[in-house]
Amino acid sequence: MKGDDEGMLADIRSLFDGSSDLLTDTLDNGFWQMEIAYFPNLCDERIKDGLLVPFSYRFDPDEFRRMLHSNPKYQEANNNKDWPNLLLKGYVLIQIEEQCYSFKSDRSLVTEADTTEVEASLQGPQSALTEDLDVNLYLIRTRYNVPSLATVPYEKGNYSHTAIMILYDKKFVNDKVLKLLHKQLDKMNIDLLQASGQLVKELTDKSHRFFPTLLQTERPDRVAVMLRRGKVVILLNGSRFAVILPVRLFDFMHAMDDDYESFWISCFLIVMRYCAITLTILLPALYVAIVSYNPEIFRVQLAFTIDGSRAGVPYPSFVEVFIMLFMIEALIEASIRLPRFVGSTATTVGGLILGQAAQQAGLVSSIMIIVTSVVAISNFVIPNSTFSQSIRLIKYWFVIIAMIYGITGIAVLFFVLIVYLCNLRSFGEPYFALFTPRANDLTGQRKG
Amino acid sequence: MRYRKGMGFILLILILCMNTSCGFKDIDKRFFVVAMGIDRGSKENTYQITLRLAIPASKIESGKAHTEIETFEAPTIAEGVRHIKAHVDKELDFGHCRIYLLGKSLLEQGFAKPLDWLTRRRDVQMVAFLGMAEPDALSVLKLNPKSERYPGSALFLTFGSEGTESSYTLTEYLFDWVRRLKETGQDAYLPVVRRDIDSNSYRTDKVAFLDKQKLRLILNPDETQQFNISAKRFAKSVITVPYDGTKIVMALSKVKAHVSISQAAIPVITYHIRVSGFLEESPPNFMGGDMKKIESLIKKEFNSQLEDLLYKIRDAGIDPYGFGEHYLATYFGRSKEWEQWKSAYPTVTFHVDSKVFIEQSGLIK
Numbered sequence: 040m041k042g043d044d045e046g047m048l049a050d051i052r053s054l055f056d057g058s059s060d061l062l063t064d065t066l067d068n069g070f071w072q073m074e075i076a077y078f079p080n081l082c083d084e085r086i087k088d089g090l091l092v093p094f095s096y097r098f099d100p101d102e103f104r105r106m107l108h109s110n111p112k113y114q115e116a117n118n119n120k121d122w123p124n125l126l127l128k129g130y131v132l133i134q135i136e137e138q139c140y141s142f143k144s145d146r147s148l149v150t151e152a153d154t155t156e157v158e159a160s161l162q163g164p165q166s167a168l169t170e171d172l173d174v175n176l177y178l179i180r181t182r183y184n185v186p187s188l189a190t191v192p193y194e195k196g197n198y199s200h201t202a203i204m205i206l207y208d209k210k211f212v213n214d215k216v217l218k219l220l221h222k223q224l225d226k227m228n229i230d231l232l233q234a235s236g237q238l239v240k241e242l243t244d245k246s247h248r249f250f251p252t253l254l255q256t257e258r259p260d261r262v263a264v265m266l267r268r269g270k271v272v273i274l275l276n277g278s279r280f281a282v283i284l285p286v287r288l289f290d291f292m293h294a295m296d297d298d299y300e301s302f303w304i305s306c307f308l309i310v311m312r313y314c315a316i317t318l319t320i321l322l323p324a325l326y327v328a329i330v331s332y333n334p335e336i337f338r339v340q341l342a343f344t345i346d347g348s349r350a351g352v353p354y355p356s357f358v359e360v361f362i363m364l365f366m367i368e369a370l371i372e373a374s375i376r377l378p379r380f381v382g383s384t385a386t387t388v389g390g391l392i393l394g395q396a397a398q399q400a401g402l403v404s405s406i407m408i409i410v411t412s413v414v415a416i417s418n419f420v421i422p423n424s425t426f427s428q429s430i431r432l433i434k435y436w437f438v439i440i441a442m443i444y445g446i447t448g449i450a451v452l453f454f455v456l457i458v459y460l461c462n463l464r465s466f467g468e469p470y471f472a473l474f475t476p477r478a479n480d481l482t483g484q485r486k487g
Numbered sequence: 488m489r490y491r492k493g494m495g496f497i498l499l500i501l502i503l504c505m506n507t508s509c510g511f512k513d514i515d516k517r518f519f520v521v522a523m524g525i526d527r528g529s530k531e532n533t534y535q536i537t538l539r540l541a542i543p544a545s546k547i548e549s550g551k552a553h554t555e556i557e558t559f560e561a562p563t564i565a566e567g568v569r570h571i572k573a574h575v576d577k578e579l580d581f582g583h584c585r586i587y588l589l590g591k592s593l594l595e596q597g598f599a600k601p602l603d604w605l606t607r608r609r610d611v612q613m614v615a616f617l618g619m620a621e622p623d624a625l626s627v628l629k630l631n632p633k634s635e636r637y638p639g640s641a642l643f644l645t646f647g648s649e650g651t652e653s654s655y656t657l658t659e660y661l662f663d664w665v666r667r668l669k670e671t672g673q674d675a676y677l678p679v680v681r682r683d684i685d686s687n688s689y690r691t692d693k694v695a696f697l698d699k700q701k702l703r704l705i706l707n708p709d710e711t712q713q714f715n716i717s718a719k720r721f722a723k724s725v726i727t728v729p730y731d732g733t734k735i736v737m738a739l740s741k742v743k744a745h746v747s748i749s750q751a752a753i754p755v756i757t758y759h760i761r762v763s764g765f766l767e768e769s770p771p772n773f774m775g776g777d778m779k780k781i782e783s784l785i786k787k788e789f790n791s792q793l794e795d796l797l798y799k800i801r802d803a804g805i806d807p808y809g810f811g812e813h814y815l816a817t818y819f820g821r822s823k824e825w826e827q828w829k830s831a832y833p834t835v836t837f838h839v840d841s842k843v844f845i846e847q848s849g850l851i852k
Contacts, residue, residue, distance in 0.1 A: 330514045335582025335612065342519065342583055343637050347545035349515040356513050445511075 047119070047134045051076045054123050061126070068098050076122075077131040083146035086131055090142055107140055116141040124200070147171050152178055153279060157424055158258050163295045167257040172202055172276040175259075179206065179272070182263040193224060196232035202276040203238075206262075211269030216285055216466045220271060235280040236425075238273060242284070249433060251425040252465035254283040254290055261295055268475070285466035287475070291426035292316070315417035319430060322417075323360050324437035324449050326410050330356045332445030344406070351401035357442040359403045363411040364438070366393060368431070371415065518577040519543075519584075521554065521639025524624025525601045526590035528560045534593075534601070535560045536567035537625045540575065541583075541638030550633040552640065558625055564604040581610040585643045587661065588620040588627060588680060594695070594702040606665055613662040616646040619677040619695045619702075627680055632688045645691055646678070654712045654724030655692035671825060672811025674698050676714075679705060696805045704803040706796075713796050717760060718808050720744055725767065728788040736768040737785055740846065748814050754828075755836050756810055758793065763844035778845050786843045797837040806832065 048063050055061045063076045073094060077086070089112060093103055107113050116125060116139045122132060129145025152166035152174065168175045180188070187210045193203040203224075207217065220242070227241045239253045256262065257279050262272050265283045273282040283290075292312055297305040329336050330345060337345065352359055370389040374382050394411070397403050414434065421427035433456070440448040463470035524537035535558060542553040557574050561567030572579055587605060589598060605611050620627040632641040644650025646658045657678045667675040679693040692708040694715075706714060715721040720742040728735045744760040766773075766781070774780050800807065814828050 331511050333582070334514045334517060334519075334580065335610065339519075339521075339583045339585070339640075339643075340637050342514065343541060343543040344545070344547070346514050346517075346519070346543035349513065350543070350545065352515070355511075442511075 048074050074134040081129040082144040086144045112143045114141050149174050160295050163299050164260050168279045170277050170279050175274050178259040182259050183266050197230045199231045201232040204274040206272040208266050219466050235275050235278040235282050250429050254286040255280040285468035287472050291423040294422035315420040319414050319417040320434050322410050322414050324441035327356045328441040328445045348404040352404050367411050367415045512578050517580040518575050520581050522586040524588040524628045526623045527592045533560050533562050537628050539628045549636050552635040552638040554638045585615045588618050588624040590623040591621045597701050615661045617659045617664050618680040621679050621681045630682050654715050655708050657694045672815050673809035674805045674807050676807045696807050698805050703805050726789050728785050737764050738767040739764040757838045759840045761842040765847040782843045786841050789841050790839045793839045794837050
């Protein structure tokens with residue numbers, strides 16, 4: 040029993056001094072007086088049926104009292120330290136008969152599942168996670184429909200107070216991973232938590248990593264698959280991406296369609312995807328190395344063709360490569376940032392006209408145009424955008440090393456890359472692990 | 488700590504940059520050698536080096552391939568190549584040189600030095616083709632065949648199985664040649680490259696046999712084909728049998744062969760060969776279509792052809808089939824065995840045991 044007659048409103052008014060959008064009032068229906076405080080713009084219409092109607096023209100003191108105690112939306116809120124937080128989350132605070140109650144009436148703009156945008160699928164489910172935590176939980180619960188699915192709420196961000204939900208299957212989850220995650224979450228200190236990418240950054244112990252060690256996905260079906268494999272999923276209110284951990288490199292190269300297509304088709308797609316990633320990493324570097332160090336690797340016909348087409352190019356091969364790679368990177372970046380209407384113009388101008396003109400002007404060889412387009416296209420084959428970004432970066436290391444050491448350098452750096460990947464850990468689990476325990480054996484890992 | 492890490496990184500980059508190897512040279516700053524010829528020089532103990540250099544063009548058309556011939560006479564091949572570098576504007580690159588021609592006069596004299604140069608140089612590919620140029624490499628390389636689409640493409644399409652596959656053309660790779668020259672009990676061969684009579688293409692229908700020092704024997708085209716069938720099991724060839732004023736031609740589709748050598752004072756070499764194919768040319772209604780009879784006729788003729796060839800090669804004192812190696816491998820290759828083989832080889836007897844199968848008679852009966 041805190042706060043005397045005018046205590047609650049006075050307390051709140053002094054706390055929210057300057058917030059003119061806060062509504063504080065004392066309502067009187069002739070029998071009772073009720074103090075009420077809420078943000079109208081954070082609350083939805085439920086306040087009318089849930090509170091105002093029973094209080095005003097349908098008023099019955101006994102019924103109202105019963106409602107306060109039996110409706111799960113009403114909670115006692117006598118601790119005045121909770122008040123600001125409740126108000127900001129969209130609760131209505133009322134004080135009636137010396138008792139304070141909170142009424143949950145938070146507004147949510149999202150009521151339906153989104154369609155996939157980043158991870159499109161041809162035949163799989165088209166619904167994606169939304170920016171609302173409750174809808175996301177619905178999407179996941181309907182797909183992963185077992186009682187053993189545990190949800191642990193968290194709140195992070197000193198100023199944003201973002202709601203976080205940790206999901207895992209109690210039967211399959213690895214306790215070590217869970218313990219490590221809780222440790223990391225406790226250590227986390229961030230002011231504004233607005234995107235799952237920030238969460239990923241905060242949860243990774245070393246931030247300067249070349250590869251993402253946590254998977255972000257917008258697909259609820261992927262989340263369900265991962266839960267079945269004993270992974271931990273973190274949902275973030277206000278972000279349409281779920282964070283999955285621990286993951287392996289191969290999870291980033293996995294498109295959900297691989298599970299839905301027929302066997303040989305998905306085999307073909309997977310092989311093609313790995314070929315593409317090899318191409319996008321190595322091709323520009325190989326171009327430099329072969330053109331400038333070991334032209335004997337080409338077939339003789341190709342060597343002469345490249346020789347002929349490079350004849351007018353004034354700069355050494357690596358300058359040529361950097362010019363073209365810069366152009367294509369700028370183009371990709373521009374088409375992401377530009378508004379949709381202008382986006383297609385940028386690609387047309389950049390891709391077609393610039394490429395053609397650069398070659399005709401003799402700035403780059405025609406083979407280089409092919410190399411650049413292959414690199415760009417194969418980069419888009421990678422199903423995960425975070426991973427594709429890091430691959431985008433890796434190729435520059437290869438170009439630099441090819442510039443200095445040629446083919447040998449590329450071979451050595453490729454080895455170094457493999458070693459680096461073997462060294463990486465995602466929440467204590469090896470990142471480059473080729474084999475994972477079978478789904479049926481997962482219950483065994485709970486103890487260890 | 489952070490500062491030190493940054494310094495370390497900068498140092499690493501600096502070291503990397505300073506270590507830049509000298510190999511960086513763009514493809515357009517290189518002059519590709521497409522063929523190389525080595526002849527005897529005009530003076531004693533000199534070599535005439537001939538390089539055929541490609542002048543690349545961005546447009547590709549038959550007969551529009553341009554090459555440049557550079558030639559120089561020097562006491563060693565290495566010196567000659569270095570000297571030719573002073574005649575051209577771009578760096579010489581042997582990476583795409585797949586043809587090395589040795590002049591006939593050089594081979595008659597002895598060829599130890601060119602072999603040394605070819606095997607030691609880093610950018611000489613061991614899969615390069617070797618040939619003997621007749622009369623000399625310079626005159627053969629000067630030829631500019633009209634069909635060439637890429638500089639120097641005519642010769643390396645001739646060898647190998649990329650372009651034409653003729654049973655008269657033998658292919659000898661550099662690695663195989665080196666191996667044959669170093670191996671006990673096996674001798675090398677080289678295809679003979681000549682200018683065609685109309686000076687528009689090359690002729691490669693003969694084979695030259697060498698022992699470890701010099702040239703010993705050149706076969707005529709028909710014998711070359713028989714050698715190709717028996718030693719190389721080359722299937723895309725024909726066996727010709729004269730019969731009653733006309734000729735019967737059997738085209739082969741499959742050749743299998745193996746050798747057995749008896750252990751006697753004078754060993755008998757039995758050459759088992761099994762060929763199958765179809766008749767490409769024969770008189771109509773030949774022998775009443777009795778395949779067994781035709782087969783035995785071809786078999787008899789083929790046996791005698793092969794035996795003649797084997798004796799001819801034996802009498803020249805060379806062993807391109809590798810009978811000696813086979814003998815050593817079969818009967819414990821100690822030095823005594825080798826001495827014995829060497830003394831026995833000139834008198835060794837051959838026995839050809841061939842099996843001929845005619846699969847079809849062709850479409851016309």
